[in-house]
Amino acid sequence: MPQRATSEPITVRTAKVSEIDALANAMDRSRNYIVNQAIEQYLEANTWQMERIKSGVAATREGKVIPADEVFAGIAAKHGWER
Template sequence: MAQRPEPEPITVRTDKLAEIDALAGAMGRSRNDIVNQAIEQYLQANAWQMERISDGVAAVRDGKVMPADDVFAGIAAKHGWQR
């Protein structure tokens, strides 16, 4: 069975630590809960973004793109906007 790596300490700026503590207190949660939730949300958002970027690069490679003017014209037509 593989061993889990030992956790490494991280540094948080003092002004951010005060904000984290204030939020944790207001929510009745621990500092650890707040930090872990924030990290999880950050990682999820960036993983989603990187996936979309990879999909976009693959679409360009495969020639599955439209000129920007065509996209903008389609959006304008859909909403009845003048271009």
């Protein structure tokens, strides 16, 4: 079941409103749809990124790291690059 929408005033730069409207028209969607999709994607991406950062910090604290030289050497070897 879809979540019930709440109303929250926001301020959007004039230039961005034009871009939102252009995209909405091209997609045959409403401005509201475009804005809500953008917010949802932004939150998903940033939530994922923050989880990865926290995981990386925890791994570092536990000593579960590979020295950068080894990582770069592995990448170079995989692609046949000289190091």
